[in-house]
Amino acid sequence: MGLNRRSFFKILGVAGATLAVGKSFGAPQKKMENDIEFYGMLYDSTMCGGCQSCEIACAEAYGLPKPTDEPKIGVLRKTDENRRVVVNDYKTSKGEVYIRKQCMHCNEPACAAACLTQAMHKTLEGPVIWRGNKCMGCRYCMVSCPFDVPKFEYHSANPKIQKCDMCYDKIKGCGIPICAEICPAEAIIFGKRRDLIKEARRRIVQNPGVYVDEIYGEHEAGGTGFLYLTPTPINELGFNSAIQKSSYPELSKGFLFSVPTIFVLLPPILLGIHEATKKNQLKEGGENE
Amino acid sequence: MSNIDYPIAKDNDSKSIFKFLVSELKPRGKWITPFNVISIPIMLLGLILIVIRFWKGIGSITNLTQDVPWGLWIGFDVVTGVAFAGGAYVLTFMVYILNMNKYHSIVRITVLNGFLAYLFYAGALLLDLGRPWNVINPIIGNNFGTSSVLFLVAWHFLLYMIAQLIEFSPTIAEWLGAKRARRILSGMTVATVIFGITLSTLHQSGLGALYLMAKDKIHPLWYSEFIPIMFFISSIFAGLSMVIFEGSISQKVFSNQINEKHHRSHDDILHGLSKICSVAMFAYFFLKVIVFIHGKHWQFINTPMGYWYLVEMIGFVILPMLLFFSSYRTRNILMIKLASIITMVGIIINRLNVTVIGFRWDADIRYIPSWMELVVTLAVIFTELWIFRWVVNRMPVLRESPSWVNEEK
Numbered sequence: 203m204g205l206n207r208r209s210f211f212k213i214l215g216v217a218g219a220t221l222a223v224g225k226s227f228g229a230p231q232k233k234m235e236n237d238i239e240f241y242g243m244l245y246d247s248t249m250c251g252g253c254q255s256c257e258i259a260c261a262e263a264y265g266l267p268k269p270t271d272e273p274k275i276g277v278l279r280k281t282d283e284n285r286r287v288v289v290n291d292y293k294t295s296k297g298e299v300y301i302r303k304q305c306m307h308c309n310e311p312a313c314a315a316a317c318l319t320q321a322m323h324k325t326l327e328g329p330v331i332w333r334g335n336k337c338m339g340c341r342y343c344m345v346s347c348p349f350d351v352p353k354f355e356y357h358s359a360n361p362k363i364q365k366c367d368m369c370y371d372k373i374k375g376c377g378i379p380i381c382a383e384i385c386p387a388e389a390i391i392f393g394k395r396r397d398l399i400k401e402a403r404r405r406i407v408q409n410p411g412v413y414v415d416e417i418y419g420e421h422e423a424g425g426t427g428f429l430y431l432t433p434t435p436i437n438e439l440g441f442n443s444a445i446q447k448s449s450y451p452e453l454s455k456g457f458l459f460s461v462p463t464i465f466v467l468l469p470p471i472l473l474g475i476h477e478a479t480k481k482n483q484l485k486e487g488g489e490n491e
Numbered sequence: 492m493s494n495i496d497y498p499i500a501k502d503n504d505s506k507s508i509f510k511f512l513v514s515e516l517k518p519r520g521k522w523i524t525p526f527n528v529i530s531i532p533i534m535l536l537g538l539i540l541i542v543i544r545f546w547k548g549i550g551s552i553t554n555l556t557q558d559v560p561w562g563l564w565i566g567f568d569v570v571t572g573v574a575f576a577g578g579a580y581v582l583t584f585m586v587y588i589l590n591m592n593k594y595h596s597i598v599r600i601t602v603l604n605g606f607l608a609y610l611f612y613a614g615a616l617l618l619d620l621g622r623p624w625n626v627i628n629p630i631i632g633n634n635f636g637t638s639s640v641l642f643l644v645a646w647h648f649l650l651y652m653i654a655q656l657i658e659f660s661p662t663i664a665e666w667l668g669a670k671r672a673r674r675i676l677s678g679m680t681v682a683t684v685i686f687g688i689t690l691s692t693l694h695q696s697g698l699g700a701l702y703l704m705a706k707d708k709i710h711p712l713w714y715s716e717f718i719p720i721m722f723f724i725s726s727i728f729a730g731l732s733m734v735i736f737e738g739s740i741s742q743k744v745f746s747n748q749i750n751e752k753h754h755r756s757h758d759d760i761l762h763g764l765s766k767i768c769s770v771a772m773f774a775y776f777f778l779k780v781i782v783f784i785h786g787k788h789w790q791f792i793n794t795p796m797g798y799w800y801l802v803e804m805i806g807f808v809i810l811p812m813l814l815f816f817s818s819y820r821t822r823n824i825l826m827i828k829l830a831s832i833i834t835m836v837g838i839i840i841n842r843l844n845v846t847v848i849g850f851r852w853d854a855d856i857r858y859i860p861s862w863m864e865l866v867v868t869l870a871v872i873f874t875e876l877w878i879f880r881w882v883v884n885r886m887p888v889l890r891e892s893p894s895w896v897n898e899e900k
């Protein structure tokens with residue numbers, strides 16, 4: 203088959219990238235974890251007791267209403283404009299498992315690539331934060347986030363995007379995120395992403411049979427700052443198993459790279475055609491405007 | 492009515508321009524027409540709803556959910572509306588780049604239509620912004636999200652609107668009797684047209700590219716990495732179908748504006764456009780089939796979404812394509828018009844399938860637009876039509892340019 207995956211855009215894209223103009227468009231943040239060490243969090247769901255301490259502390263810290271419901275098997279609680287984190291209870295092949303959900307703090311976040319005002323922003327430290335003074339409320343971040351994380355206050359005249367920001371302000375002041383601080387079971391630890399992966403590996407090796415041999419978030423969506431250790435495959439815990447392993451901004455890169463190419467190539471072609479056809483027309487003596 | 496030179500063309504002092512504008516602002520003709528009776532209440536209601544929306548938040552009049560953050564206003568007003576406005580770049584390409592003079596008589600009305608469509612449908616984007624006061628950020632450049640497709644699309648909208656305004660400006664100059672301005676402005680036409688076509692190519696496909704990152708959210712039958720190309724190709728026949736449709740209505744509604752010669756040539760024009768439509772639709776269909784086979788989507792066909800996909804493909808792509816083909820051969824004008832209407836419905840279905848119907852088709856709470864979203868959408872369309880009518884009745888859009896334009900040459 204002549205049509206290879208993305209080959210069309212790739213060709214245009216390569217051409218575009220070689221043009222100097224290409225630099226301003228496209229190229230979503232190329233901050234790879236090798237250059238900078240992102241902070242992240244490791245959540246061990248086998249240690250989580252579903253006590254909701256993190257939910258309560260988070261709500262208090264960010265002025266959100268206290269949770270009124272509890273994790274229960276068969277009930278899917280979702281994050282929304284009033285809660286940045288939720289803990290759910292699942293019945294799995296390994297018995298009852300608690301699992302929490304919040305922003306994954308992707309290494310290459312789709313939300314930040316989507317945001318046309320840079321309100322969604324991957325900080326150098328690692329957290330992905332939302333900056334209200336820039337956001338215009340277009341909700342393109344919500345459309346793009348593969349984990350459906352950003353939530354919007356639909357019932358406000360001054361709506362905000364609500365999502366976990368890994369307590370960015372606390373981290374900057376050398377603190378740690380409130381949930382990692384408060385968790386009585388120590389199910390959440392905060393640290394450099396690289397160290398967390400090492401720690402997770404260690405736990406998997408030392409406790410064979412307890413965990414599935416996979417760190418959710420190590421490769422998902424190009425790698426995320428939030429990492430999960432789970433006793434069962436992730437799709438038993440309400441996660442979308444279709445999440446691709448490569449970064450999401452990559453999906454629109456080809457298009458963005460082809461933009462400068464078209465901008466440089468198309469106008470001269472059009473002008474050429476115009477000049478070529480004008481001659482015919484002069485012969486016919488048609489009206490020209 | 493057809494060929495008056497306004498007195499303004501003779502004396503150009505500012506006082507008479509003012510008087511002239513005031514007199515032109517006044518409505519002409521009968522007030523109580525079926526169109527007015529339907530459109531005025533809807534526009535008023537829409538206005539009230541818009542006030543409520545800015546006062547109480549977007550959720551107060553829309554049914555948008557956390558899973559489906561873009562609904563009718565984006566999916567229909569912006570994405571579909573802009574596809575229909577594609578006629579302007581296709582036609583300016585044919586007339587100014589390919590120098591196909593046959594279509595010259597409908598360029599102005601198409602560009603006007605395109606310009607107003609962008610103004611209003613892209614303007615509808617502002618209604619959908621939760622924090623519209625920050626819209627200035629990506630424009631004045633203190634925050635350029637250059638990795639964002641939406642950034643690209645928004646900027647292209649803006650630039651293209653300016654380009655279209657320049658393309659249309661000779662008409663305004665003729666209306667005002669500004670001879671020198673007209674000469675300068677029409678001298679800019681070719682450059683602007685080239686710029687405009689380039690912008691259109693990119694943002695018509697860009698509207699599709701907006702959804703590239705929503706890979707897991709759009710039903711696989713509608714998601715592919717070729718969405719941008721498909722949006723681009725389909726904007727060609729979407730725009731031209733709109734031109735055919737709008738042209739047949741204008742022929743009736745504004746018949747006093749059009750002279751005999753153009754009346755007669757109109758069938759010929761439709762005939763030519765239908766040929767282009769059929770070819771573009773074939774290319775589109777071909778691409779769709781390749782994507783379908785390439786994506787190995789057979790397992791989805793025997794599901795409700797699969798049937799819906801077949802309805803779109805057979806009823807709204809293959810059928811109008813065949814109608815265009817055969818009407819081209821038999822010169823059946825009625826069939827051309829029928830085909831253009833089916834095509835337009837098909838474009839609406841296709842764009843909504845990507846943006847609304849197939850978007851999070853698996854969500855627990857499906858998004859269904861509220862009646863208020865519909866009213867606002869209708870209000871936007873009616874306002875556009877009002878302005879459209881106002882302009883056509885006053886400026887030489889359909890009728891001949893004032894005689895001084897030809898004398899100058």
Ligand code: SF4
Pocket residue numbers: 305306307308311312313314330346347348349350351352365
């Ligand atoms: S999970 Fe979503 S909101 Fe969080 S960083 Fe990734 S893309 Fe952004």
Ligand code: SF4
Pocket residue numbers: 313316317318319320321322332336337338339340341342343344363
């Ligand atoms: S809603 Fe705000 S944060 Fe999200 S993409 Fe739009 S401008 Fe950026």
